[in-house]
Amino acid sequence: MGRSPCCEQDADVKKGPWTPEEDKLLVDYIHKHGHGSWRRLPKNAGLNxxxxxxxxxxxxxxxxxxxxxxxxxxxxxxxIQLHATLGNKWSSIATKLKGRTDNEIKNYWNTHLRKKLLSQGIDPVTHRPRTDLLAGLPNLLAAANLGGAATGQLPLDINAIKLQADAAKFQILQGLVRVLATATAAPAAAPAGIDLMTILGATLTPNSGGLLGQHQLAGVDLSRLGQYDGNYSLPPLTNSSQPTRPPMSSMSPDGLLERFASGTGVPSGDVLSSPELGHGGPRGSNITTPVAPPPMVAADDHQCNTPGGMSSEQTPASSTFDGLASLNLDDVDINIDGCWTNMLLEPPVWLNNNNSSEMYLP
DNA sequence: AATACCTACAACCGCCTTTCG
DNA sequence: TCGAAAGGCGGTTGTAGGTAT
Structure with a gap:
């Protein structure tokens, strides 16, 4: 126990990249003698x-x-499949991929596959849709509001904080958009996944100190909620199968998020102006919000109400900002001069096929 | 052209497990 | 049975090459 590093006793051993000469010495020795005792090999092979x-x-x-x-x-x-079942057991994974080393697989995971999953909205640790986008909302909004407070005591760069909060809000908004968009199509395909309605319900219900007012339920056809089976999964973020739309970067999420945060609700057709936080998107950029999915789970779901907003799904390995750089904002279906209907090309069948206006608040 | 930044990957570090005298 | 040696593993770091500014 507590063994010292194998080479600690010899401070003169070479470190760093191997030279071709060293490689040759090592290969030649092993071909002749096998590796035997690794500790004795360097001396026998003439390697420092x-x-x-x-x-x-x-x-x-x-x-x-x-x-x-x-x-x-x-x-x-x-x-990906093996990692979902084995986790970071790289050596076990490597045994299933002939000719690949655990180190190579580990590196490939960290540099490619992890980012790929993140860009698809999948937590690379749990292999399930990410929940941290919503869980971090309260803290991020608080950070965003720092600029409006007359504190002036913290030696922080408020502009930097605002920029960070903006970036995070875009990502959070993406999560919300995807949640909402998914909710319209989810009954057709509902693979195992997190309970997004639970998240939204716990996050948005007024009883849980959430973001939306209770009256927003008015007008929603609750009888259709049975279509929700509790297992909606998020679609890939970069799904660009829909017609070209103005880039998301041309609108600001401030208004929407402010409304969510205020708990005042968002009336149907309500055109939100952006500058509530004083540093929003381009002037005159408006968005019209569809109704958020109704809260399916009562406030007794504490998962999203714990201090700090961490859910049990969240892991340190996937922070709120993870994957932000790889997100394709231009594929998010938000129209600056219209409403979100462009992102909901399909009727909101899970609520009411006959009257899509039920998707909007009175 | 120079510099900063990003990405990929080889290599190292430290801890844990297994082996062996 | 115990303890030291050796092997194995996963996380982290260093660096070279590429790209953007």
């Missing part, structure tokens, strides 16, 4: 390296059966 370093160099790079080059789609899918 730690045995552990030799082992890693051999197993991760020099071994003849290592397959190099890009990962195929099949390999990608297999890694």
């Amino acid at each position: 390296r730690c045995g552990k370093s030799c082992r890693l160099r051999w197993t991760n790079y020099l071994r003849p059966d290592i397959k190099r080059g890009d990962f195929s789609k099949a390999e990608e899918d297999l890694i």
Whole structure:
């Protein structure tokens, strides 16, 4: 227990990238003698390296059966599938991918697959749709409002905070948009996933100190709620199968978020102006909000009400800002001069096929 | 052209488990 | 049975090359 590093006793061993000469010495020695004891190998092979370093160099790079080059789609899918069941057990995953090393798979995961999943709105840790987008809302809104407070005591760059809050709000809004958009089509396909309605319900219901006023339920056909099976999943963020729309970057989420945060509700057809927070999007950019999905779960769902807004789904490995850079904002279906109907090309069937106006608040 | 920033990946570090005398 | 040595694993860091400003 508490063993010292294997090479600590020899401070002169070389570290850093291997040279071709060192590689040759190592390969030649192993071909002749096998690796035997890794600790004794460097001395026997004439290498000024730690045995552990030799082992890693051999197993991760020099071994003849290592397959190099890009990962195929099949390999990608297999890694994702295995990671979903095994977690970060890279060595176990590597045993299923012939010729790939655990280190290579781990690196590929961290540099490619993790980002890929994030861009699709999937938590790479849980392999389930991300919930932290909504969970972080209260704190981020608080940060955004710092600029309006006459505190003046903190030596913080308020503009920087605003920028951060703006960026986060865009992402949060994306999450809301996707939740709302998904809710319209979800009954057709409802694979296992998080309970988004639970999240929205707990987040938005007035009883839970949420964001929306109770009266917003008026006009919603609650009898159709049975169509919701509690397992809506998020669609990929970069779904661009819909007609071209103005880029999201041309509108501001401030108004919408402010309304959500205030608990005053958003009347149907209500055109929200942006500058509530004083640093919003372009002047005159308006958005019209559809009704949020009705709260399905009562305020006794404490998951989203805990201090700090952390849900049990959230992990340190996926912060609110993760994947922000890779998000394709231009694919978010929000129209600056119209309403969100463009993003809801399909009728809101889960509420009422005959009268889409029920999607809007009175 | 110079610099800053980003990305990918090889390599290292430290802890845990297994093996062996 | 115990403890040290060795191997293995996952997380993290360093760096080279590419790209943007």
